[in-house]
Amino acid sequence: MIIRLIERTAVLLVSLVVSSVLVFAFMAVLPGDPARVALGVNASDEAVAELRRQFGLGRPLPTQYFDWLGGLLRGDFGTSYVSKAEIGPQVFDRFQVTLWLVLAGMVIALVVAAPAGTVMAARHRKVSGLALSAISQLGVAVPAFLAGILLIMLFAVKLGWLPANGWTPPAQDPGMFVRQLILPALSLGLVQGAVLTRYVRSAVLDVLREDYLRTARAKGLRPFPALWRHGIRNAAVPVVTVLGLQLATLLIGAVVVERVFVIPGLGSLLLDGVSNRDLLLVQDVVMVLVVAVLVVNFLVDLLYVALDPRLRVGSR
Amino acid sequence: MKSSLIRGTLPTRTVALVASAALLALTACSAGSSTSPGSSPGGDQSLSVGLVAEPASLDFTTTDGAAIPQALLGNVYESLVKQDESGKIVPSLAKSWTVSPDRKTYTFDLVDNAKFSNDKPFTAADAVFSINRVKSAWTVSLKSAMDVVQEAKALSPTQLQVTLTKPSNGWLFRMTTRIGAMFSETGVSALATTPVGTGPFTFAKWNRGDSIVFERNENYWGTKPFFNQITLKYFKDPTALNNALLTGTINVIGTVQAPEALSQFTGNDKYQVIEGTTNGEVLLSFNNALPIFSDIRTRQGIRQAIDHRALLDTCFAGRGKLIGSMVPPTDPWSEDLTNVAPYDLAKAKSLLQASGAAGKTLRLRLPTLPYAISCGQVVKSQLEQAGLKVVIDQQEFPAQWLTTVFKNADYDLSIIAHVEPRDLGAVFNAKYYTRYDDPTLQQYLAAADAGDEAAQIDNMKKAARRISEQAAGDWLFLLPNLIVADKNLKGLPQNAITENFDLTRLARS
Numbered sequence: 001m002i003i004r005l006i007e008r009t010a011v012l013l014v015s016l017v018v019s020s021v022l023v024f025a026f027m028a029v030l031p032g033d034p035a036r037v038a039l040g041v042n043a044s045d046e047a048v049a050e051l052r053r054q055f056g057l058g059r060p061l062p063t064q065y066f067d068w069l070g071g072l073l074r075g076d077f078g079t080s081y082v083s084k085a086e087i088g089p090q091v092f093d094r095f096q097v098t099l100w101l102v103l104a105g106m107v108i109a110l111v112v113a114a115p116a117g118t119v120m121a122a123r124h125r126k127v128s129g130l131a132l133s134a135i136s137q138l139g140v141a142v143p144a145f146l147a148g149i150l151l152i153m154l155f156a157v158k159l160g161w162l163p164a165n166g167w168t169p170p171a172q173d174p175g176m177f178v179r180q181l182i183l184p185a186l187s188l189g190l191v192q193g194a195v196l197t198r199y200v201r202s203a204v205l206d207v208l209r210e211d212y213l214r215t216a217r218a219k220g221l222r223p224f225p226a227l228w229r230h231g232i233r234n235a236a237v238p239v240v241t242v243l244g245l246q247l248a249t250l251l252i253g254a255v256v257v258e259r260v261f262v263i264p265g266l267g268s269l270l271l272d273g274v275s276n277r278d279l280l281l282v283q284d285v286v287m288v289l290v291v292a293v294l295v296v297n298f299l300v301d302l303l304y305v306a307l308d309p310r311l312r313v314g315s316r
Numbered sequence: 317m318k319s320s321l322i323r324g325t326l327p328t329r330t331v332a333l334v335a336s337a338a339l340l341a342l343t344a345c346s347a348g349s350s351t352s353p354g355s356s357p358g359g360d361q362s363l364s365v366g367l368v369a370e371p372a373s374l375d376f377t378t379t380d381g382a383a384i385p386q387a388l389l390g391n392v393y394e395s396l397v398k399q400d401e402s403g404k405i406v407p408s409l410a411k412s413w414t415v416s417p418d419r420k421t422y423t424f425d426l427v428d429n430a431k432f433s434n435d436k437p438f439t440a441a442d443a444v445f446s447i448n449r450v451k452s453a454w455t456v457s458l459k460s461a462m463d464v465v466q467e468a469k470a471l472s473p474t475q476l477q478v479t480l481t482k483p484s485n486g487w488l489f490r491m492t493t494r495i496g497a498m499f500s501e502t503g504v505s506a507l508a509t510t511p512v513g514t515g516p517f518t519f520a521k522w523n524r525g526d527s528i529v530f531e532r533n534e535n536y537w538g539t540k541p542f543f544n545q546i547t548l549k550y551f552k553d554p555t556a557l558n559n560a561l562l563t564g565t566i567n568v569i570g571t572v573q574a575p576e577a578l579s580q581f582t583g584n585d586k587y588q589v590i591e592g593t594t595n596g597e598v599l600l601s602f603n604n605a606l607p608i609f610s611d612i613r614t615r616q617g618i619r620q621a622i623d624h625r626a627l628l629d630t631c632f633a634g635r636g637k638l639i640g641s642m643v644p645p646t647d648p649w650s651e652d653l654t655n656v657a658p659y660d661l662a663k664a665k666s667l668l669q670a671s672g673a674a675g676k677t678l679r680l681r682l683p684t685l686p687y688a689i690s691c692g693q694v695v696k697s698q699l700e701q702a703g704l705k706v707v708i709d710q711q712e713f714p715a716q717w718l719t720t721v722f723k724n725a726d727y728d729l730s731i732i733a734h735v736e737p738r739d740l741g742a743v744f745n746a747k748y749y750t751r752y753d754d755p756t757l758q759q760y761l762a763a764a765d766a767g768d769e770a771a772q773i774d775n776m777k778k779a780a781r782r783i784s785e786q787a788a789g790d791w792l793f794l795l796p797n798l799i800v801a802d803k804n805l806k807g808l809p810q811n812a813i814t815e816n817f818d819l820t821r822l823a824r825s
Contacts, residue, residue: 032715036723039380043457051455082372082379084508090524149555156563164559165551167526262549262556264525271552272525276372277715 108189117200139194148187244300358542393513395496419483440470542823572798596795605751615787617667621702649776683713
């Protein structure tokens with residue numbers, strides 16, 4: 001157990017370092033000059049050179065990298081090339097917005113996938129199971145942004161039940177916060193839920209074929225109580241793995257959904273940053289996303305141990 | 317040198333490539349609620365305007381981009397003189413002005429009751445400070461418009477004298493743009509986040525990534541605006557912008573991005589659609605430094621190979637105006653030059669054959685802007701009918717296009733909307749990406765800048781005709797000013813020919 005923890009922590013740290021190098025290197029080779037974008041189309045070469053100097057873009061790349069990394073470790077995200085504002089507070093504010101969206105999407109995905117996948121598995125040879133399976137296939141095929149546009153057309157434009165777009169912080173107006181969150185969260189959650197349903201179905205089907213479950217049934221338990229008492233935990237292990245991976249997908253999906261629903265989250269900050277060649281801001285945002293994904297995967301690894309007693313003993 | 321903004325993510329209202337949008341997303345279905353009347357005409361009514369490009373900063377002295385003056389100029393900041401909708405220069409903080417016989421000294425009489433939002437009175441000393449500050453503290457390239465100023469001095473608290481090194485009509489015109497914005501000496505410490513001006517609105521709040529909120533300046537020296545609060549709400553996605561108006565989240569789409577989507581509003585009694593002109597000339601630019609373009613027959617052949625009406629119908633839903641040179645109809649020297657190089661496929665083919673360009677391959681490097689991409693396809697198709705081969709490649713806008721096409725001139729043809737007012741001279745010169753080196757044109761431009769009004773108009777007409785006849789580029793069309801708004805709103809600008817979106821005249825009937 002301890003060894004496993006140490007091993008996973010080491011993997012996490014190495015992954016973080018490698019990611020930071022990759023993120024930095026990628027930004028360094030991106031075409032387009034941030035100073036020229038900031039100064040406008042007619043800026044003289046001298047003015048552009050001066051601004052590059054102010055940005056510190058003329059320094060050797062390793063120096064720039066270590067300065068950036070050192071800043072991040074101290075909690076200093078730097079100053080935006082374009083807005084001249086501190087990046088840290090912006091990233092923090094936007095991350096909270098995206099976090100709400102991703103969490104709500106994840107909850108919806110789970111709420112949809114867990115029962116639907118279980119029913120699909122338990123009734124995989126019946127009409128109801130096949131019908132659910134067909135619906136989930138459809139869900140897998142629909143991209144989140146398309147789902148968003150369709151939901152807007154129906155619930156906002158046609159029916160007028162919910163706002164088409166916008167964002168209100170929960171502290172400012174909780175009611176409006178929820179109303180504005182519903183459609184984007186559904187866009188993300190339904191699509192992810194459809195994907196997750198396939199995994200839940202497969203995991204439950206595997207469990208249903210196990211001897212111990214047949215034994216439980218032989219004792220007289222009905223199918224669902226048998227599955228609930230003896231199968232769910234085993235079925236959960238592969239599903240948790242997929243959940244970790246899906247979190248990354250949700251974060252990326254949020255970038256697009258934020259645009260469709262005009263939500264000022266991390267995704268819109270990232271897109272603006274790329275467009276303006278606000279490279280430091282882009283580096284910071286990408287790094288925050290990378291850290292979020294790596295940390296979640298790390299936690300998922302630890303969750304295995306909680307779910308699967310076999311992992312708590314032995315060398316692994 | 318004048319600068320020419322390019323329509324895209326650096327848009328002005330005219331530039332605006334993107335559409336615009338809307339309001340405080342306060343309620344799902346009722347933006348701009350009206351309530352009890354107050355001391356001002358509109359009481360505490362509010363309004364939401366949807367726009368496309370959010371400013372990266374609120375400081376246009378150090379950050380380029382048309383979104384900043386679009387929001388702030390005329391609304392929060394005021395200048396000594398401004399442009400009216402017909403293009404005429406009219407008083408603002410200067411009640412009147414005189415020009416010396418040698419046209420080098422301007423004397424402005426200023427209003428005596430204007431105040432900044434930090435409660436400091438506006439005086440000639442602030443005007444001197446603002447003019448000098450352009451030279452000393454501004455970093456954006458537009459600052460060069462102030463290079464011609466030799467000295468600015470306050471003759472009294474309400475009288476300002478500005479002396480130029482040489483006569484320049486262009487200088488007074490530039491004073492109507494952001495260059496002429498008046499600042500308070502004690503109000504420039506945090507321009508990026510806290511603008512302080514004398515305008516009819518004061519800056520209230522900036523929700524980054526979402527909206528900017530203005531409130532009526534109750535101490536405004538002139539006519540107070542109707543609305544107590546106006547929110548500029550920013551949408552990157554044209555569909556989201558349209559949906560926001562359809563669902564009542566905003567009241568106005570400030571600049572329609574996708575004219576083909578207008579049909580959902582034109583047949584609806586709840587909305588009005590306004591169509592006017594802008595300064596945004598969509599230019600098919602030639603890299604005139606390349607040998608292939610040194611033969612005028614190649615350039616003329618390309619111009620005559622393009623069926624502009626068909627192009628406009630295909631790539632901009634027929635909205636917009638055909639122009640034959642770098643002059644919008646609101647400029648005093650505007651003339652119809654669309655017949656200088658009319659569409660004539662047979663003539664185009666023979667010109668291209670004669671110059672030896674037929675069969676050659678040209679690179680059409682397009683910025684990733686919707687109108688450029690769609691018009692680029694039409695241009696390619698029409699030029700290929702005339703015997704050229706055209707290869708399209710897309711350059712991410714702004715960053716990649718600015719470096720490749722604009723700075724390095726590594727292109728044969730490109731398409732972009734030049735949205736800055738009166739930018740003929742800026743766009744067609746040897747240093748610009750068009751690489752157009754023409755001493756005759758420069759003579760006309762210099763004479764226009766130095767002469768009196770009649771000489772200016774006469775020489776600008778010659779200049780406009782010169783670039784059209786010499787086929788220095790091809791003017792595909794002029795971007796329209798397209799606004800969609802709630803039916804009961806009035807005071808919306810018919811033409812978008814200034815850098816700002818004028819919120820001051822908006823009212824509900």
